[in-house]
Amino acid sequence: xxxxxxxxxxxxxxxxxxxxxxxxxxxxxxxxxxxxxxxxxxxxxxxxxxxxxxxxxxxxxxxxxxxxxxxxxxxxxxxxxxxxxxxxxxxxxxxxxxxxxxxxxxxxxxxxxxxxxxxxxxxxxxxxxxxxxxxxxxxxxxxxxxxxxxxxxxxxxxxxxxxxxxxxxxxxxxxxxxxxxxxxxxxxxxxxxxxxxxxxxxxxxxxxxxxxxxxxxxxxxxxxxxxxxxxxxxxxxxxxxxxxxxxxxxxxxxxxxxxxxxxxxxxxxxxxxxxxxxxxxxxxxxxxxxxxxxxxxxxxxxxxxxxxxxxxxxxxxxxxxxxxxxxxxxxxxxxxxxxxxxxxxxxxxxxxxxxxxxxxxxxxxxxxxxxxxxxxxxxxxxxxxxxxxxxxxxxxxxxxxxxxxxxxxxxxxxxxxxxxxxxxxxxxxxxxxxxxx
Numbered sequence: 001x002x003x004x005x006x007x008x009x010x011x012x013x014x015x016x017x018x019x020x021x022x023x024x025x026x027x028x029x030x031x032x033x034x035x036x037x038x039x040x041x042x043x044x045x046x047x048x049x050x051x052x053x054x055x056x057x058x059x060x061x062x063x064x065x066x067x068x069x070x071x072x073x074x075x076x077x078x079x080x081x082x083x084x085x086x087x088x089x090x091x092x093x094x095x096x097x098x099x100x101x102x103x104x105x106x107x108x109x110x111x112x113x114x115x116x117x118x119x120x121x122x123x124x125x126x127x128x129x130x131x132x133x134x135x136x137x138x139x140x141x142x143x144x145x146x147x148x149x150x151x152x153x154x155x156x157x158x159x160x161x162x163x164x165x166x167x168x169x170x171x172x173x174x175x176x177x178x179x180x181x182x183x184x185x186x187x188x189x190x191x192x193x194x195x196x197x198x199x200x201x202x203x204x205x206x207x208x209x210x211x212x213x214x215x216x217x218x219x220x221x222x223x224x225x226x227x228x229x230x231x232x233x234x235x236x237x238x239x240x241x242x243x244x245x246x247x248x249x250x251x252x253x254x255x256x257x258x259x260x261x262x263x264x265x266x267x268x269x270x271x272x273x274x275x276x277x278x279x280x281x282x283x284x285x286x287x288x289x290x291x292x293x294x295x296x297x298x299x300x301x302x303x304x305x306x307x308x309x310x311x312x313x314x315x316x317x318x319x320x321x322x323x324x325x326x327x328x329x330x331x332x333x334x335x336x337x338x339x340x341x342x343x344x345x346x347x348x349x350x351x352x353x354x355x356x357x358x359x360x361x362x363x364x365x366x367x368x369x370x371x372x373x374x375x376x377x378x379x380x381x382x383x384x385x386x387x388x389x390x391x392x393x394x395x396x397x398x399x400x401x402x403x404x405x406x407x408x409x410x411x412x413x414x415x416x417x418x419x420x421x422x423x424x425x426x427x428x429x430x431x432x433x434x435x436x437x
């Protein structure tokens with residue numbers, strides 16, 4: 001790897017599959033510095049790749065989606081490997097900025113060797129660790145895990161020079177969790193990158209057809225509410241609506257969702273298709289009538305802002321979405337077709353309202369949604385991130401911490417008695433000393 005790395009991204013994720021890590025790493029190249037990305041290595045991926053001033057290093061590890069102890073072990077192993085890399089690999093000896101992507105929050109521990117050499121630390125909170133833990137695990141495990149995650153989050157934020165969040169609701173939440181010192185925070189939204197999706201597309205009327213074509217793309221997990229979406233489409237069809245949904249992607253819930261479609265006899269209404277390459281995604285999504293965002297509402301998702309939502313709006317697609325509090329902060333009621341989260345019957349109602357809307361009404365809502373997101377478009381978000389990079393790179397490195405004081409070793413009580421017994425007894429009166437002869 002020619003040249004010394006000055007900006008390094010650490011992420012328990014795949015690259016370039018994680019679009020946020022990819023966007024921000026590519027943005028860092030505009031600083032003119034050499035950038036490295038340290039991520040997980042998936043099957044058939046190279047351990048090292050170089051493209052210009054960008055180097056990708058992939059470490060062993062995988063996301064198994066098993067129990068809490070397995071998660072913790074996988075997180076810890078990746079964190080340890082990253083720390084050793086930053087501590088011992090000479091290519092990272094001159095790192096100026098370490099950009100840590102969560103989860104987990106304790107991945108910032110891996111940045112300690114670089115921080116001791118004067119590097120600045122960015123903590124990029126993709127998720128909120130306490131709410132994530134409480135949402136994923138119920139009962140005592142969830143409560144204890146959430147409490148521990150809260151302490152880890154505060155510790156990580158205290159170590160960071162800059163904390164980045166992905167939306168306003170999360171930033172507002174962090175403002176209520178004081179870390180005991182002034183904190184610099186920055187919001188960088190997961191807006192669609194024109195490099196991937198092209199410039200924003202003006203909303204346009206789809207070709208006339210008798211069946212409403214809905215689409216969902218992304219990972220298939222219970223969190224994203226695909227079972228609700230399938231049941232909602234079935235109930236809308238039972239009311240006489242001509243509707244069909246395409247599910248584009250894969251994930252741990254794929255087989256379960258397939259069985260649900262079979263149980264509901266909905267094979268004609270639901271189509272599963274594999275994930276398509278990023279370059280083909282805009283054309284595939286743009287051929288549908290509306291995008292579907294059925295995310296479940298829980299303690300974590302109430303603060304989330306779906307990437308899918310932003311991508312549909314970037315492409316000018318009308319949106320049918322679960323009414324999460326965070327969505328309402330960005331997309332008003334008159335810019336989408338909302339329904340009550342986790343409620344398939346109310347989704348059927350929203351599908352009916354969308355079906356009854358005229359082409360002009362659909363276009364009007366799609367335009368309002370796209371106009372509302374203009375203030376968080378990726379070019380502006382990228383410039384804010386670049387300004388933060390340049391400021392951290394220009395700042396003089398902090399003075400190294402003073403060396404720890406040397407401790408004088410004291411013998412224990414047993415050692416002291418032994419020491420006194422062995423040495424000459426000069427503390428005795430002269431008349432009491434043993435005869436040296």
